[in-house]
Amino acid sequence: MKKLIILLSMCLATAALANSKVAYKEVDFINPNTQQPIKLSIWYPEGKPCDNAKLCLSESARLDQAMLLSHGAMGSARELNWVGYATASQGFITVGINHFGESWAYGKDSIQPHAATKIWRRASEISAAIDLLQRNQASSQEPAHLFSHQVNWQQLTAIGFSSGGSTVITLGGGKYNPEQAATYCASERSKGDLGCRYAKNLPEHAISIEEASRDYRDERIVKIVALDPAAGPMTTTESLLNMNIPVLIIGAKQNDFLPFANHAGYYASTIPNASLYRLDNKAGHFVFIDSCQHEHKAMGISLCKDKEGVDREKIHQQLYPRLFQFIYSGT
Numbered sequence: 111m112k113k114l115i116i117l118l119s120m121c122l123a124t125a126a127l128a129n130s131k132v133a134y135k136e137v138d139f140i141n142p143n144t145q146q147p148i149k150l151s152i153w154y155p156e157g158k159p160c161d162n163a164k165l166c167l168s169e170s171a172r173l174d175q176a177m178l179l180s181h182g183a184m185g186s187a188r189e190l191n192w193v194g195y196a197t198a199s200q201g202f203i204t205v206g207i208n209h210f211g212e213s214w215a216y217g218k219d220s221i222q223p224h225a226a227t228k229i230w231r232r233a234s235e236i237s238a239a240i241d242l243l244q245r246n247q248a249s250s251q252e253p254a255h256l257f258s259h260q261v262n263w264q265q266l267t268a269i270g271f272s273s274g275g276s277t278v279i280t281l282g283g284g285k286y287n288p289e290q291a292a293t294y295c296a297s298e299r300s301k302g303d304l305g306c307r308y309a310k311n312l313p314e315h316a317i318s319i320e321e322a323s324r325d326y327r328d329e330r331i332v333k334i335v336a337l338d339p340a341a342g343p344m345t346t347t348e349s350l351l352n353m354n355i356p357v358l359i360i361g362a363k364q365n366d367f368l369p370f371a372n373h374a375g376y377y378a379s380t381i382p383n384a385s386l387y388r389l390d391n392k393a394g395h396f397v398f399i400d401s402c403q404h405e406h407k408a409m410g411i412s413l414c415k416d417k418e419g420v421d422r423e424k425i426h427q428q429l430y431p432r433l434f435q436f437i438y439s440g441t
Contacts, residue, residue, distance in 0.1 A: 367395035
């Protein structure tokens with residue numbers, strides 16, 4: 111019965127948006143905590159032209175909650191367009207945070223070689239982005255800066271891929287221990303784990319244990335979807351056991367980048383309110399980003415080319431029902 115209600119809600123939402131179109135815009139802010147840029151990728155149901163906002167929302171837009179996206183290491187929110195477009199088509203304002211120092215969205219000159227190893231900085235960047243979104247709300251006293259309607263930024267589903275998956279788990283209460291990760295990467299358990307290569311040439315002084323192990327929980331995050339999340343060996347069991355919000359883990363069993371048991375499998379078996387959806391075919395780690403044609407690789411693994419017999423777009427279609435079932439549950 112519950113699944114029937116969820117499916118009915120999805121159908122009603124789709125019907126309500128039949129006359130709306132999904133728009134994509136990029137908006138630039140300055141992070142007041144670091145003075146670094148924050149580029150937001152925003153998918154939203156576009157409404158009629160308006161005078162009081164940069165982004166005019168459809169009357170059928172969902173204002174009671176919103177979606178956040180966090181991309182993988184050295185990537186971009188646009189690589190999660192398949193998620194952003196789908197959630198926006200259901201009425202949800204969907205905001206992707208492009209992580210400065212990692213994301214090519216800021217240009218090649220902004221890339222910092224060791225940014226991906228300081229994964230804990232991502233969570234505070236997302237919290238700063240949420241603060242900025244809250245400050246740029248519509249009001250009756252003054253014109254809106256960003257959206258034409260008030261959006262509830264206190265009810266957020268955070269969706270992340272790879273390092274982004276780890277980031278959203280951190281926002282939900284997960285905590286890092288870099289020494290724990292160093293021990294793992296020096297052990298036999300890490301065989302085949304390409305994530306360990308990121309810190310291979312990192313100077314010791316570049317890691318701030320105090321900063322890394324800080325509590326980055328953001329209470330505005332009420333649900334989490336982690337797509338093949340990274341940094342499992344660096345995340346403490348105790349912190350995961352104390353997480354108390356719904357979490358959906360989607361992982362590739364035959365992983366070519368992050369061993370399933372040490373990452374997605376570990377999170378799913380440790381977080382009390384986690385459910386797991388496992389891809390048991392030959393899907394690799396990068397099947398979770400948009401289809402692409404370029405030749406770029408990460409640690410020797412192609413971002414665009416999948417194993418023979420793997421259809422990336424079909425897998426995305428396969429994941430949509432699971433994703434929306436989770437999003438609509440309890441709403």
